[in-house]
Amino acid sequence: MAALEIGRVLDNRQVARDKYVMDIAAPATARQCQPGQFLHIRITDTYDPLLRRPLSVYDVLFDSGIISLLYRVVGQGTSLLAKAAVDEAVDIMGPLGQGFTLPSENESIILVGGGVGVAPLLYLARLSRVRQCRVRLLLGAAGGAQLGAASRFEKLGVEVKTACLDGSAGYHGVVTDLLEHEDAGDYSRLYTCGPAPMMAVVSSWAQAHGLWGELSLEEHMACGVGACLGCACQLKAFEPGYAKVCTDGPVFNIQAVELSPDQARKEGHNE
Ligand SMILES: Cc1cc2nc3c(=O)[nH]c(=O)nc-3n(C[C@H](O)[C@H](O)[C@H](O)COP(=O)(O)OP(=O)(O)OC[C@H]3O[C@@H](n4cnc5c(N)ncnc54)[C@H](O)[C@@H]3O)c2cc1C
Numbered sequence: 001m002a003a004l005e006i007g008r009v010l011d012n013r014q015v016a017r018d019k020y021v022m023d024i025a026a027p028a029t030a031r032q033c034q035p036g037q038f039l040h041i042r043i044t045d046t047y048d049p050l051l052r053r054p055l056s057v058y059d060v061l062f063d064s065g066i067i068s069l070l071y072r073v074v075g076q077g078t079s080l081l082a083k084a085a086v087d088e089a090v091d092i093m094g095p096l097g098q099g100f101t102l103p104s105e106n107e108s109i110i111l112v113g114g115g116v117g118v119a120p121l122l123y124l125a126r127l128s129r130v131r132q133c134r135v136r137l138l139l140g141a142a143g144g145a146q147l148g149a150a151s152r153f154e155k156l157g158v159e160v161k162t163a164c165l166d167g168s169a170g171y172h173g174v175v176t177d178l179l180e181h182e183d184a185g186d187y188s189r190l191y192t193c194g195p196a197p198m199m200a201v202v203s204s205w206a207q208a209h210g211l212w213g214e215l216s217l218e219e220h221m222a223c224g225v226g227a228c229l230g231c232a233c234q235l236k237a238f239e240p241g242y243a244k245v246c247t248d249g250p251v252f253n254i255q256a257v258e259l260s261p262d263q264a265r266k267e268g269h270n271e
Pocket residue numbers: 038049053054055056057070071072073074075076077078079116119120217218219220221250
């Protein structure tokens with residue numbers, strides 16, 4: 001059975017027009033978190049909204065029992081979350097799902113994150129740096145004001161390259177263009193999270209170069225624990241072809257997931 005904990009909001013600050021970082025004291029959950037896992041958050045004490053909302057573990061300060069979440073306000077649940085005050089209780093279920101496979105000591109890894117999709121990559125970078133890995137992050141956003149996460153990676157000693165759709169910071173264009181300047185042979189692993197069109201390009205690049213990789217999928221979720229099939233997703237590597245993103249994922253090997261490259265051409269992919 002999934003663990004429950006009532007955490008306490010330590011901070012809930014706006015970091016961009018529609019993005020917030022919430023720090024929560026939740027020592028029991030913090031001890032269990034793996035990079036790439038998510039927390040299922042109950043937003044209110046009432047039945048509106050009824051369902052919990054899944055948010056990735058952004059960062060963990062293990063010794064202080066603090067978990068950070070990075071979230072974009074898109075609807076009712078996240079709007080209410082943005083109003084949570086310091087000291088307010090947060091009802092947490094988790095950590096849930098399968099996280100990223102950690103690299104071994106001294107590996108060289110590349111991370112590609114788009115928009116709020118960068119969230120599950122920070123704790124992965126932190127633990128990889130503890131293992132003396134060289135870590136490079138390619139980070140895409142709509143505009144420079146949305147690149148606040150970059151400094152948190154840089155503080156860990158991660159090499160960060162940025163791309164913005166509006167040209168206000170870093171490379172002017174989509175983050176996947178930055179891959180053209182990367183030599184896949186420099187890395188032993190690739191990890192990515194962001195809009196599906198972005199991950200489609202990243203995944204094709206990695207597979208074309210024979211680079212091992214994992215990606216994190218975002219699906220609409222209800223129960224979060226494998227009971228409702230609300231997150232079922234068609235994957236190549238699963239029999240009879242459907243996986244439950246909440247329990248089989250959200251992290252999957254890139255070879256298991258077929259993302260449409262046509263989608264990549266039609267949509268921008270730094271959001
Ligand atoms: C495993 C996992 C990890 C996630 N991690 C993060 C994170 O770290 N930070 C973050 O900002 N968001 C994350 N999300 C997405 C987040 O859960 C949704 O944005 C949130 O539940 C929306 O709740 P809401 O009540 O504000 O919006 P709603 O009112 O429920 O929906 C508003 C809009 O958002 C869309 N939406 C809702 N849920 C999802 C979803 N799961 N995927 C795609 N579109 C959705 C709806 O279709 C609708 O258009 C994650 C989702 C999953 C499945």
